[in-house]
Amino acid sequence: MTVTAVVAAGMALLAIAPASAGTTLGASAAEKGRYFGTAVAANKLSDNTYVTILNREFNSVTAENEMKWNATEPQQGQFSHTNGDRIVNHGRQRGMLVRGHALLWHQQQPGWAQNMSGSALRSAAINHVTQVATHYRGKIHSWDVVNEAFADGTGGGRRDSNLQRTGNDWIEAAFRAARAADPGAKLCYNDYNTDGINAKSTGIYNMVRDFKARGVPIDCVGIQSHLTNTVPGDYQANIQRFADLGVDVQITELDITGSNQANVYASVVRSCLAVARCTGITVWGIRDSDSWRTGQNPLLFDNSGNKKAAYTSTLNALNSGGTPVPTTPGTNPTTPPPPSTPPPTSGPGGCTATMFLNSWTGGFVATVRVTAGASAITSWRVTITLPSGAAVTNAWSATNTGTTGTTQWANVSYNGTVAAGQTTEFGFQGTGTATGPSPTCTAS
Numbered sequence: 031m032t033v034t035a036v037v038a039a040g041m042a043l044l045a046i047a048p049a050s051a052g053t054t055l056g057a058s059a060a061e062k063g064r065y066f067g068t069a070v071a072a073n074k075l076s077d078n079t080y081v082t083i084l085n086r087e088f089n090s091v092t093a094e095n096e097m098k099w100n101a102t103e104p105q106q107g108q109f110s111h112t113n114g115d116r117i118v119n120h121g122r123q124r125g126m127l128v129r130g131h132a133l134l135w136h137q138q139q140p141g142w143a144q145n146m147s148g149s150a151l152r153s154a155a156i157n158h159v160t161q162v163a164t165h166y167r168g169k170i171h172s173w174d175v176v177n178e179a180f181a182d183g184t185g186g187g188r189r190d191s192n193l194q195r196t197g198n199d200w201i202e203a204a205f206r207a208a209r210a211a212d213p214g215a216k217l218c219y220n221d222y223n224t225d226g227i228n229a230k231s232t233g234i235y236n237m238v239r240d241f242k243a244r245g246v247p248i249d250c251v252g253i254q255s256h257l258t259n260t261v262p263g264d265y266q267a268n269i270q271r272f273a274d275l276g277v278d279v280q281i282t283e284l285d286i287t288g289s290n291q292a293n294v295y296a297s298v299v300r301s302c303l304a305v306a307r308c309t310g311i312t313v314w315g316i317r318d319s320d321s322w323r324t325g326q327n328p329l330l331f332d333n334s335g336n337k338k339a340a341y342t343s344t345l346n347a348l349n350s351g352g353t354p355v356p357t358t359p360g361t362n363p364t365t366p367p368p369p370s371t372p373p374p375t376s377g378p379g380g381c382t383a384t385m386f387l388n389s390w391t392g393g394f395v396a397t398v399r400v401t402a403g404a405s406a407i408t409s410w411r412v413t414i415t416l417p418s419g420a421a422v423t424n425a426w427s428a429t430n431t432g433t434t435g436t437t438q439w440a441n442v443s444y445n446g447t448v449a450a451g452q453t454t455e456f457g458f459q460g461t462g463t464a465t466g467p468s469p470t471c472t473a474s
């Protein structure tokens with residue numbers, strides 16, 4: 031099987047592939063059950079040299095800027111996914127994984143969000159998470175749900191930002207909304223200056239431990255790894271301590287400056303390969319001329335697209351050693367069980383509906399699962415009586431009549447037909463508290 035065929039066949043095969051030396055970054059990583067990706071800029075997809083290297087070497091892509099808040103929701107409620115879609119389609123058509131970056135961040139916010147605060151901003155932010163994750167639902171291997179929310183320095187606490195000022199629970203609200211919108215994507219917290227064991231990475235470690243203890247959905251931690259000529263001696267130990275919390279670790283934005291570059295790249299790769307739950311590495315660009323670190327030449331290919339010494343040391347490190355990844359990369363995680371499973375409510379007309387809630391102070395996202403009975407249905411209606419104080423603010427995959435009290439929900443054109451015993455889902459977001467209601471379902 032050729033390398034191209036191996037990649038095209040999907041990486042499911044590769045977790046058990048024989049230990050032969052791969053000849054590209056992606057194929058070599060895949061032999062170790064991992065991916066090797068790059069940040070991609072949509073406006074470079076017409077550059078032949080760029081695309082040739084991208085398609086040959088990498089099996090994962092991250093949108094460098096195209097999925098950020100300012101790019102995806104330039105005006106409130108008006109979403110723009112054209113450039114993000116171009117990157118997703120380019121990758122998926124070639125069997126690559128796609129990392130989503132980044133749903134919420136204090137930087138690269140649209141002007142309208144920068145000018146918001148309090149509950150209006152919280153609501154807008156959660157709506158943003160819901161809408162963007164829903165748009166890409168089923169196509170994203172891992173989402174950077176929250177980016178760079180911790181402060182640098184000795185305190186180990188949160189960074190001040192408009193998002194942080196909406197309340198310390200904004201991060202968990204974002205993760206719950208992302209899970210509700212795309213249950214198949216791994217949900218990551220991503221940050222920089224977290225390469226070694228330090229106050230900042232320990233603050234994040236404590237947050238992840240707390241999330242795991244309280245059942246807040248989190249699956250991975252991204253260590254950006256923007257490095258300058260050296261890597262902390264406890265880089266691997268730091269990766270390992272996060273893995274030991276029960277999350278994957280991904281090296282998400284690797285670039286390394288300085289004369290020791292080739293050695294440091296090899297060291298980073300060896301550290302990731304040594305930890306079973308370090309599941310993939312992404313470099314932040316292809317050629318030095320593509321790097322955001324202008325003039326610092328921190329990447330694996332020179333401005334002309336030639337392989338640098340750092341490329342060779344990276345490939346060699348990928349081809350030697352390593353601990354197998356226990357799970358198969360290239361497949362999204364199985365849909366996690368819903369956070370709570372109230373008994374389905376029987377409706378009179380051949381369907382049942384079950385509602386799952388992700389709540390935070392002052393708001394919620396509801397996911398409603400419609401299950402056809404013993405025979406197929408072609409349309410459905412769901413009634414949900416919301417408690418007083420709860421109000422629907424927006425909905426997806428269904429149309430609603432009423433936003434408070436008794437609300438009625440009808441299928442949209444593409445999800446009315448459900449085979450016997452099969453399910454479809456719709457969702458809505460609201461303010462207030464929505465615990466309690468048992469939906470009823472009728473079908474024809």
Ligand code: XIL
Pocket residue numbers: 094095132177222254283322
């Ligand atoms: C950078 C992009 O590479 C630049 O093109 C853009 O001008 C600024 O953002 N941490 C992150 C990335 O999470 O999104 C940043 O990307 C680099 C630092």
